[in-house]
Amino acid sequence: MDITIKKLYSKADAPMDLLLLADPSEELVNSYLDKGICYTAEIDGETVGVVLVMETKAQTMEVMNLAVKEELHNKGIGKQLLLYVIEEIKKSDIKTIEIGTGNPGVVQMLLYQKCGFRIVGIDFDFFRRTHPERIYENGIECRDMIRMRIEL
């Protein structure tokens, strides 16, 4: 599958529908877009995936959001986007890349480990603290954040 990955230069061009697949809070997504860098994946001019990264502390970049159009899941697009953004970050002075996923995110945990991330901790009740609504995924509450990291 031929995908083209592009860096976005305007927040207005960000694919909000896709970004909300990975995080139901439009307010949080907007705050990440203000400070972060967004890349999209396109097939034949259509946006099919997005990844959003943000510097969270000195020399640390976090992948805040990664999403692929639902009907195109499991075709390697998410992995291509994540590996691309890791290579881009490696060109900078960033020393650590972080990513987090909810406790029900088994596929995400597989994907992130395939891209080199290791589990470094669990932020208990992260989602209850940061999201007013309860979030459910795979039939269970998304309550704790599994924290993962790549040391460059």
Ligand SMILES: CC(C)(COP(=O)(O)OP(=O)(O)OC[C@H]1O[C@@H](n2cnc3c(N)ncnc32)[C@H](O)[C@@H]1OP(=O)(O)O)[C@@H](O)C(=O)NCCC(=O)NCCS
């Ligand atoms: C998470 C997400 C981005 C993955 O994107 P994707 O394009 O479907 O993922 P890929 O096809 O690149 O799969 C990546 C790897 O995970 C593996 N994988 C995917 N689904 C799997 C499953 N059900 N069982 C086992 N492995 C699986 C694939 O085999 C692949 O590894 P491989 O290339 O070595 O075969 C996508 O599912 C998504 O948009 N989900 C909703 C939003 C979300 O939850 N985002 C993450 C939170 S920020």
